[in-house]
Amino acid sequence: MATHGAFVVDAAQYIIEPPDLWSKRVAANHKDSAPKVVQAPDGGQAWSYENGAWLRPMGLDTAAGHSPVHIKDHGYSYADVRKGFADAKERLADMRVDEIDAAAIYPTFGLDVRSIKDRDLHVACIQAYNDGAWDWCQAGDGKRLYPMALLPSSGRDEMLAELGRVLKKGFRGVVYSGWPNGGDAPVKEDDTMFAQMQEAGAVLNILRGAPANADRTPTAAKRYIGANGAHVKAADLPLEMMLAQAASIKNTQIAWLVLTGITERFENLHCTMIDAGAGWIRTTGELLDWNYRYAQFYGMATRLKYVPSDYVKRNFKATFKDERFVVVARKDFGDQYLLWSSNYPNSTSSWPNSGRAIAEQLEGVPDNEKREILGETFAMWYGVKLPAAAAR
Secondary structure: OOOOOOOOEEEEEEOOOOOOOOOOOOOHHHOOOOOEEEEOOOOOEEEEEOOOOEEEEOOHHHOOOOOOOOOOOOOOOHHHOOHHHOOHHHHHHHHHHOOOOEEEEEOOHHHHHHHOOOHHHHHHHHHHHHHHHHHHHHHHHOOOEEEOEOOOOOOHHHHHHHHHHHHHHOOOEEEOOOOOOOOOOOOHHHHHHHHHHHHHOOEEEEEOOOOOOOOOOOEEOHHHEOOOOOOOEEOOOOHHHHHHHHHOOHHHHHHHHHHOOHHHHOOOOEEEEEOOOOOOHHHHHHHHHHHHHHHOOOOOOOOOOOOHHHHHHHHEEEEEOOOHHHHHOHHHHOOOOEEEOOOOOOOOOOOOOHHHHHHHHOOOOOHHHHHHHHHHHHHHHHOOOOOOOOOO
């Protein structure tokens, strides 16, 4: 067993999508506009969307294992990154090095297909990603790699159709991509989706705070916007700042889910905050409780049976990494809300030292609680069966 003595499920790893993931799966009429790998104007490779409307370079998303003084925000290519980034069997080898037994797999460059404007292309690329991610995990080990699906954000009918398809395929969770109605807030008709997810026991994963707008506007640094990218929003911010902005809206999604009564109507709806930290979740519950005191009387929120923080405790989990204080204070918000993650292969990843990182972060935690944080809570929440022993 590992130095920390538990079976470990990494609650948030990322696939670096193979270069042919979309080209081999979309119909012929979409191939030219589907995502593809190109040479970036400032070195390395990048993914191109909508015939070069915008690019997303290989940078901090593909920097695991590099010294901080050598990490770059662009300039990497598939030829010079670890094979485990894009190859499932090599991923398992990297997990053995890292003392990790199983992992949830999230999209990297696939997230950008949610911003494709053309409706047909948008749906086609979402479906291609889901099929590609599923096949990728199965090619590695479907009992140890758990893909999380994307959903179209082009309308309720298309979202529900794809949700039904991926649940039938075997996905245990989806990435939140906006409300089913396509607007800025949920409406009662969206309950169809939440009912479908609750019935299937599938998890709504809110990744880094989730989309900030409902109109699928892509964002890219000015130098990565192409001649046909008039609809792309220029944002020359460092990636670290962009991620901080994205994560800052996490409270908004929880507020909508709780205050509109969704988590009351669907008491078994499972939601996980992914890669946005866990230390803030207690404060969010307290803030909602405070505001709800008056909001319930002015029609600003649904009248709830319990206080909002009770729903946050019941319906939400959060991944954490390098947050020792949330481990120390874990009892303050109720048991079993923490899921450990490595964020491999991002620049913030603990790879290849996750075994040591876990031992340090969970120092002093009783063995039964350690097992919960590192795997048992994930298995319960996502409805997966953990192998009886590590398969490193």
